[in-house]
Amino acid sequence: MDINTLEYAQKLDSQDQLASYRQEFYLPEQKIYMDGNSLGLLSGRAERTLLELLDSWKTLGIDGWTEGANPWFYMAEQLGERMCTLVGGKESEVIATGSTTTNLHQLVSTFYKPSGKRTKILADELNFPSDIYALQSQIRLKGLDPDEQLVRVKSDDGLTLDEKRIIEAMTDEVALIVLPAVLYRSGQVLNMKALTEAANEKGIPIGFDLCHSIGAIPHELHDWGADFAFWCTYKHLNGGPGSVGGLFIHERHFGKAAGLAGWFGSDKTKQFDMDHKMTAAADAGAYQIGTPHILSLAPLIGSLEMFEELGMERIREKSLALTSYMLECIEGELSDYSFGIGNPIDSTRGGHLLLLHEEAARICQALKAEGVIPDFRAPDGIRLAPVALYNSFEDVWHTVQILKRIMKDETYKQFPNERGVVA
Ligand SMILES: Cc1ncc(COP(=O)(O)O)c(C=O)c1O
Ligand SMILES: Nc1ccccc1C(=O)C[C@H](N)C(=O)O
The missing domain is CATH 3.90.1150.10 (Aspartate Aminotransferase, domain 1)
Incomplete structure (x- = not known):
């Protein structure tokens, strides 16, 4: 035929x-919708859980934090646990929080420790602009010059990247590596395993932007040994415009102080002690900052079911x-x-x-x-x-x-x- x-x-x-x-x-x-990699569509299940959330607000008021079918206080952790299989992390290594760009800021401020000769951040010239802006500003915050410290690996064809070249650029001047998992224009999937192995061997922390890969391809971040990753949930995960993002931090880093601290990064049993000495959560929860955007988390409760089923x-x-x-x-x-x-x-x-x-x-x-x-x-x-x-x-x-x-x-x-x- x-x-x-x-x-x-x-x-x-x-x-x-x-x-x-x-x-x-x-x-x-x-219409024929071919734009799910920019904004995924609404499902009936996501709609239902958003409406249920509104109802919990309507009927419970402040008690919605601890009561009802999905107590708001634990929602970010619960959704993190449910997203972990999508990125190949352990339940404790993933949290639903922030947005792609704010999570990148959080992770760079946690992992970027320029010292001595090792001061550069390695990225690529095809990266999404927001990531580049974030990296430039993080370099500036250290009193350094982004034109000198941000290394952008070149692409031969303006579309794809060569992993060999990226690995060659992992020199003893590099303090941190941030790369996309799937490139936003060409859709190339980078070999995250090989890149991570090379970075681990050289002792350089490496993190990935999973915006275009989460919900589209499988990942094994924990087994590969990636240090961190961050993503949005409004593309392939169909969480809705501006839905809450996520981050992964390898368990070997648990206990590392968050660069940007806030009370929602606390150990949940201690948070309402209101002590000025913070007791951080023992896992990925420590990298949350302020009150979770509950209305923008709610659609994920329903939407993720489909990924779990399939x-x-x-x-x-x-x-x-x-x-x-x-x-x-x-x-x-x-x-x-x-x-x-x-x-x-x-x-x-x-x-x-x-x-x-x-x-x-x-x-x-x-x-x-x-x-x-x-x-x-x-x-x-x-x-x-x-x-x-x-x-x-x-x-x-x-x-x-x-x-x-x-x-x-x-x-x-x-x-x-x-x-x-x-x-
Ligand atoms: C690869 C990539 N990184 C970062 C972003 C920025 O995400 P946000 O605006 O949610 O921070 C996007 C999309 O907007 C993206 O595709
Ligand atoms: N967040 C948005 C808001 C408005 C319009 C598009 C976006 C996108 O996410 C674009 C996408 N990141 C891209 O790969 O081009």
Whole structure:
């Protein structure tokens, strides 16, 4: 059967063991959502647990901290325990807290101890800007110059990184390493195990940004020996806009004083002693700062159930099948239209694909006008994320067919080649 047919896509859907999960989600009507790597969709379960949370506030008031089905005081720890399998950490090593950028600040302020010759932070030139801004400001806080102390490993093709080069850059001047697990543009999955082994051997603390990897690929942070990691939960974990993030800290660091302390990092039995001498929690909880954003934690209570039911291996398997089918359709249908493939085509690709085209900004606008939601990443990238939990093979087929029509009829030329305010 020709793979570039609706019948073929429907056959793949009929064999898909995860297909029923699509019904768990609110899919925007008459649209094909391909942007779950930027903001995941709302599920009925996440909606239910958010509404239950509101109800606990309505009926319990202050007692909601300790009473009801999900006492707020323990929610960050409980969700941390539930997220631990997604990152391959122990229950005590993970906490739901903060946001990606605030968690990065917390961890860098905990781990970055420039001294003597060892003063630099090693990152990469493709990293997400917020991480770079955070690292620059942390260097400044130490009275040092980010232009001298922040080393950004170069990329040969502007899309991917070579682990060998990163390892070569782990010199005796490096005090800390911060890298993405999956690159936000190209979707390349870095070999976190090899990078961690090399960093451990040289005694340099290493941490990973899991924004684009958590819920998309499996991790084994504890066994690999990573020092720390941090992430958001609003992409593949479908926690909602601005939902609370998470962090992992390897148990060998338990007891290390948090760079940014606050009372919610206390041992929970001591917190309300109100003593000015802090007794920090004995585990990852110690790296919390202030009162948890309970309303932004609540959707995760329901959303994470689906990851627990399925396990990351099955989710990754479907994700790879979806992106592999999309790559085949692109190859078969779009070869006349000067697209480049920006993502790795082997299994070092993450949960999304990156199509490259000079007219990418206006092609994205044309796709949106036709009901397909991608996202544009400057200067020339179209990211497409068929998500295992709620996208179908038929979605993939339609997306490529619509893209082909836009290119063939040149309807994208009706739009200016500019990005929106939120691209
Ligand atoms: C890789 C990466 N790091 C950091 C961020 C910033 O996250 P936040 O704005 O939640 O701090 C994002 C997305 O916004 C991201 O994709
Ligand atoms: N937090 C956001 C707020 C508004 C719009 C997008 C985002 C994203 O998360 C973008 C994403 N980090 C990216 O990989 O581009």
